Amino acid sequence: MSFDLIAQNPKDGQMFYFSAFTADTSYNQQSWISVDKSILKESKEFKWSFPNRNILRESIRNLFFHVPMWFAMMFMLIYSAFFSIKYLSSGNILHDEKANNAVKVGMFFGTMGILTGMIWAKHTWGAYWTDDPKLNGAAIGMLSYLAYLILRNGIDDEIKKAKIAAVYNIFAFTIYIIFIYILPRINASLHPGNGGNPGFNIYEQDNTMRIFFYPAVIGWIMTSLWLKDMLLWITFRKKECLNP
Amino acid sequence: MFLKNKFLQALTVIFIIHSIVGGLFLPLSPNIENAAYSKQDSLLIFNLYTPKIKEKSDIFLYLNLPKEKKNNKTYNYSSN
Numbered sequence: 001m002s003f004d005l006i007a008q009n010p011k012d013g014q015m016f017y018f019s020a021f022t023a024d025t026s027y028n029q030q031s032w033i034s035v036d037k038s039i040l041k042e043s044k045e046f047k048w049s050f051p052n053r054n055i056l057r058e059s060i061r062n063l064f065f066h067v068p069m070w071f072a073m074m075f076m077l078i079y080s081a082f083f084s085i086k087y088l089s090s091g092n093i094l095h096d097e098k099a100n101n102a103v104k105v106g107m108f109f110g111t112m113g114i115l116t117g118m119i120w121a122k123h124t125w126g127a128y129w130t131d132d133p134k135l136n137g138a139a140i141g142m143l144s145y146l147a148y149l150i151l152r153n154g155i156d157d158e159i160k161k162a163k164i165a166a167v168y169n170i171f172a173f174t175i176y177i178i179f180i181y182i183l184p185r186i187n188a189s190l191h192p193g194n195g196g197n198p199g200f201n202i203y204e205q206d207n208t209m210r211i212f213f214y215p216a217v218i219g220w221i222m223t224s225l226w227l228k229d230m231l232l233w234i235t236f237r238k239k240e241c242l243n244p
Numbered sequence: 245m246f247l248k249n250k251f252l253q254a255l256t257v258i259f260i261i262h263s264i265v266g267g268l269f270l271p272l273s274p275n276i277e278n279a280a281y282s283k284q285d286s287l288l289i290f291n292l293y294t295p296k297i298k299e300k301s302d303i304f305l306y307l308n309l310p311k312e313k314k315n316n317k318t319y320n321y322s323s324n
Contacts, residue, residue, distance in 0.1 A: 052272040064267030212266040219259025226246040226256060233247060 048208050059123045062116055063200055064212055068220040069113035075221045076106030076228065077145075081173040084166040096162035099169055100152060101231040103145055105224050110142050125190060134191035137179030144172045 050060055080102035087095035117135075118128040129135060148168055155161035184194040193199035200209070246252055 049271050058272065060272070061267050064263050068263070208270070212263050212270070215259040216263030216267065219256055219263055222246075222252065222256040223260065226253065229246045 050209055055124050057123075059120055060209075062120045063209065064216045066113060066116040066120055067200075067213070068216040069109050069116060071217045072220040072224040073106045073109035073113055076102045076109065076224050077173055077176065079228075080106060081170055084169040087162060087166045093158065093162060096166060097232060097235055098228075099166065101228050101235065103148055103169065104231060105228045107142065107145055107149070108227070109220070109224055110138075110145075114138060114142070130190060132184075132190050133187045134180070134184040134189045134194050137183055141172075141176035141179045144175050148172050 053060060080099040083095045083099040083102065086092075087099060117138075121130065121135075122128050148165065151168055152161055152165050155164060184191060189197065191197065246256075
């Protein structure tokens, strides 16, 4: 004989455990009350902890890596699209270089986001990649930005390259938003926050995760800006060396 | 902006270290499954082991009977 357990508690939310308890007639009341008091003492000292969710388990820590990576990537892509528009209106080559380097940094964070997401998917969904609109959309979006980088390398004329790249960048950004944020919300998706699935905010009921999540988002976005500045600096040093 | 501003650089490093260290090393909340699968399977141990649940929660135990007996019983233990 076994018992299923449904527990609703303020820290972890609602959880379901299939066959959590099994009844055994060999246990008697005497064995039930022989509790190790040291365990009780230890658990009372718990102050800061993350929700212990079914299926997610320790992989919930990936929230501090996977999601901020995507935030950083999105920040860089918005930054890049903004400077592409600015280039088209001003014709200043500096704006084009900013857009180009922002795409490179964005793709780096996008790749990291996909890798961390794949590891997470393996531990929660059972496979590194599934036929999911969010995942496929991310892959298509990243390929469209890869095409942007290839396109730039294929044109020698600086002005022509900057103009075509700027127009393509705005197009790629629009495609990306559609594939990442609109289509997964219309179709059924496994991904949290899409296709009717709840996001992680409902699991978090005492703000412990937010204390680490928000600094992670700000920190990785600042890192992306730092990397973009370094790339820009390298780009101009190279140009100075080629055209002294 | 970032290349010359030491304050922003330091702030970035602090945020990243804070999130990595906290994210990797903070414990998960007491796991009720640990208690459930402990060798002394009993509801009493389970309740004592998870004080947060004991404070304010509803615990439902569903008795799994063979499929032909469809009148499964529900035991509701409210710890309040």
